[in-house]
Amino acid sequence: MKIDSVDLFYLRMPEVLDIGDGSQDGIIFRVRAGNYEGWGEAAASPLTSIASWIAPMSHSGCHPVIDSVIGEELNSTSDIERISRKVKESSFYGIIQSDLTFSGIEVALWDLIGQAREVPVYQLLGYKKSEPKLPYASVLFGDTPEQTLQKAKSIRSAGFSAIKFGWGPYGRGSVEVDTAHVFAAREGIGKDAYLMIDAGTIFNENLEAASERLQSLSDAKVSWFEEPVAAAAVSLYKELSRMNPLVPLAGGEGAHNVFQAEDLIKNGGISYIQIDTGYVGGIGPAYQIANFAKNCGVQFVNHTFTSHSALSASMQPFAGLKDSWVAEYPMEPKLLCIELNDSKILPDKDGMISVPERPGLGISFSTDAITKYLVDVEIIVNKKTLYSSPTI
């Protein structure tokens, strides 16, 4: 079969707040080929991604993504690889947003092949079975250490034994305030739970500021310190990793191709590589990174802050890896991301989560939610409409 159509749906909450919450809007892709349909998401600015989909070609290395996708043969997973390569070779200069845009499409292609073959994506990847993962609740710090404490307590009593706090006030004030937040988080979840801290790149290239936080993190026995510096600051990661070996580093969500993730593993001294399939190029590239990480003794972790369809997409690449046993679990998504899926990935009686044993991603999209949150966009170039929001 051939890829007949790709529809891009830009969804948005009626109000978007200036906070570190990536679940306030979304860009969803529906791919149709033959009698099948696949869906995927990118973790990307929707309007910018739409533009990279249909932008007029600038030169042979700067094609819009659409040129490499529509009309392509799609019968097997090797076709997905071939299409990915075509995008890389046609859109590698001046249109870097295409890496993110194609990520959502690539996920939809796997979902579609999974639907056609009636097997879950993880099996298409060659895994015989999926290993349950310990979900860690991923939440924002409270505004005050007291709020962080309460939040930690309530999440712990909700049954989570691993919690990650991030963003919010962290790194924006004094070392003392940050320390108070970290200790409050530890106190709230108890000594026996896993605690992770996510700096959200707040220290950018300020290695000293990041390093001043290490003592409190090691005192609080955190499992990892995430994104202390800018995503691409490989050498700074390396330096920081040497300063206090009791504080393992995590990073990688900003990697928009395989090379960057492998570079961070090889030269950045990280212990956990966190990959968003909606950012890194899709499920194929994420699988490649998961195996590279495994061979380097680094744990692979999904990056997911939005919907359960995105969660499934980001769990498939390491579903069969026993040694990579934790999974990020979005805890406070906005209504858009809650309503987006008709089914969810829920912890089992042991508190573990698994990818669905259903074809493709195994999570369906709600047409009602898409209709409800759809943003109306029109892009007109020299009187020609290159994009207008599709109907569902």
Place this chain on the structure above:
Amino acid sequence: MKIDSVDLFYLRMPEVLDIGDGSQDGIIFRVRAGNYEGWGEAAASPLTSIASWIAPMSHSGCHPVIDSVIGEELNSTSDIERISRKVKESSFYGIIQSDLTFSGIEVALWDLIGQAREVPVYQLLGYKKSEPKLPYASVLFGDTPEQTLQKAKSIRSAGFSAIKFGWGPYGRGSVEVDTAHVFAAREGIGKDAYLMIDAGTIFNENLEAASERLQSLSDAKVSWFEEPVAAAAVSLYKELSRMNPLVPLAGGEGAHNVFQAEDLIKNGGISYIQIDTGYVGGIGPAYQIANFAKNCGVQFVNHTFTSHSALSASMQPFAGLKDSWVAEYPMEPKLLCIELNDSKILPDKDGMISVPERPGLGISFSTDAITKYLVDVEIIVNKKTLYSSPTI
């Protein structure tokens, strides 16, 4: 003074060919503050960049570039640094195109401050004098080795003693054909001229294919082998650099931030770092890389394939560095890029080029050319026009 306005002009040739020629369209930025005006360019897909300029905010880390620029104080070069930092902190996730978009704006900010102070940008950077550079003619390979030979001869007789051939058929056929092209280039320009070869990332992650070309390149005594693999494939660069030390490697035009360029210098084993100010974040980041390269014994080279305003912008960051003595010189730009500037950077009697001794970039933009090539764009989101092409 405050930044009052930024206008984005999307220019395009009436016909754009599917070839490795980046001069077929362009995105130009005009910044106004107080009584001054500055201009800059990004090496980026125009429509995608426009979208990243005005896209509705997704979350605190995914703002459109406009949010960090309009209304900002702009009185000195430290304001440019501050604004750059603001963009980095507000647009670092999901809107990676913003790196390219802001590059053009950052260049315009330097131009504007240069106009206001009545000094060239290189002096604002702290250089006392500008050092003349040997321009290398940057051209595409011929379709056949015979065409490459003729092209080499004619460029040599036009007075150039350094020539770079790239793209076109290179890497698309057999090793033998590529060898024939390289030898033809060497024969055409003569034994005493500098010859560079640009693979344009054609071998992507195929290290073996790239390595098979090394012998011919060393036989032809090339000054460098450029972008043999994907821009971000730092480890592959390193491996290739060890295979034949007689073939120095060059790369970096795909770096869209300082970290990536420094990583390539530190971990990639390259001998030449090639930076486009319209890609890497602007003149400030390029200057930072130039100094990092100098301290690592790596030569800094501009990447310029378009206009003479882009040439000036990309030469300023290393204008004062004596050890970085070659400059890429666009030889075959399309009419758009020829007509875009009212003045040019021309070789002097010794065949050397220098940045203009005029305020700012020292190259003015032709309003006629902008009017002639302007593309009419309208982006409407929920009935609100977020962008429509400005008038000059």
